[in-house]
Amino acid sequence: MSGLSDTYSPRYYIIAETDQMSEEKVHRFERGKHPGKKGVYEIQKVPRSREVAQSWLSTVFTTLYATLYSFPMVFRISPDLILCNGPGTCIPPCAAGLLMTYLGLKKVSLVYVESICRVETLSLSARLLYYLADHLLVQWPQLQQKFPRTTYIGRVI
Numbered sequence: 001m002s003g004l005s006d007t008y009s010p011r012y013y014i015i016a017e018t019d020q021m022s023e024e025k026v027h028r029f030e031r032g033k034h035p036g037k038k039g040v041y042e043i044q045k046v047p048r049s050r051e052v053a054q055s056w057l058s059t060v061f062t063t064l065y066a067t068l069y070s071f072p073m074v075f076r077i078s079p080d081l082i083l084c085n086g087p088g089t090c091i092p093p094c095a096a097g098l099l100m101t102y103l104g105l106k107k108v109s110l111v112y113v114e115s116i117c118r119v120e121t122l123s124l125s126a127r128l129l130y131y132l133a134d135h136l137l138v139q140w141p142q143l144q145q146k147f148p149r150t151t152y153i154g155r156v157i
Contacts, residue, residue, distance in 0.1 A: 006040075008080070008081060009040055009041075010040055010041055010042060011030075011040065011041040011042075012041070012042050012043075012044055012077050012079065013026045013041060013042070013043045013044065014044045014045075014046055014070075014073075014084075014089060014090075014093055015043060015044075015045060015046070015089065016045070016046065016047070016048045016088055016089050017045045017046065017047055017048070018048065023043055026041070026043055044073055044077075046066055046069050046070055046073070046089055046092070046093070047062065047065055047066045047069055048062065048066065048088040048089055049062055049063040049066040049067075049088055049089065049091055049092060050062060050063065050087075050088050063091065063092065066089070066091075066092045067091075067092040067095060067096075069092070070092035070093045070095075070096055071092070071095075071096045071099075073093075073096075074093050074096035074097060074100070075096060075100065078100070078105075078106055079097065079108055080106075080107075080108065080109065081108070081109045081110075081111065082094055082097045082108060082109070082110050082111070083111045083113070084110075084111070084112055084113070084125075085112070085113045085114075085115065086112070086114075086115065086123055086125035086126070087115070087123070087125065090112070090125055090129075091125055091128060091129075094110055094112075094129060094132070094133070097110055098110070098132060109134045109135075110129065110132065110133040110134050110135075111133065111134060111135045111136075111137065112125070112126060112129045112133045112135070112136045112137065113137045113139075113153075113156060114126050114136065114137060114138045114139065114143070114150070115139075116139045116140075116155060116156070118138070118139075118140070118143065119140050119142070119143065120142070120143065120146070121143075121146075122138075122143070122147060122150075130147070130149060130150075131149070135151055136149060136150045136151065137150065137151050137152075137153045137156075138150045138151070138152055138153070139152075139153065139154060139155050139156060140152070
């Protein structure tokens, strides 16, 4: 995130309602980048589409709920870019951004960063966005070789 320009301001961080750690990291990052400055970022909390070890059948319902929650938020924010890394929260906001683009309301660029733990295969989120995202970034060269529409970027810290 430190490489993001202030061109993207204000920044909206979409995190799962239950994700305290990410919320703390966002506050720490933004305070370090803009000490004492307010209004540069907002945190939006959404329901998770899927929790770890959740059954696939129940995932359909939780994803629909997350989608109904995410669409109005994304349309209100009207982002230029959705930069995401997946697990449990990224598909509904990405779907909303794609819909905005397909309806001709605004071009929303989608960039997905695959987790460093994905060495041999893409995550479900990455597979769903493989042909839809503007850029799908991976952190292992063998993953890029297996999935040529991806871009190898090396390790992201």
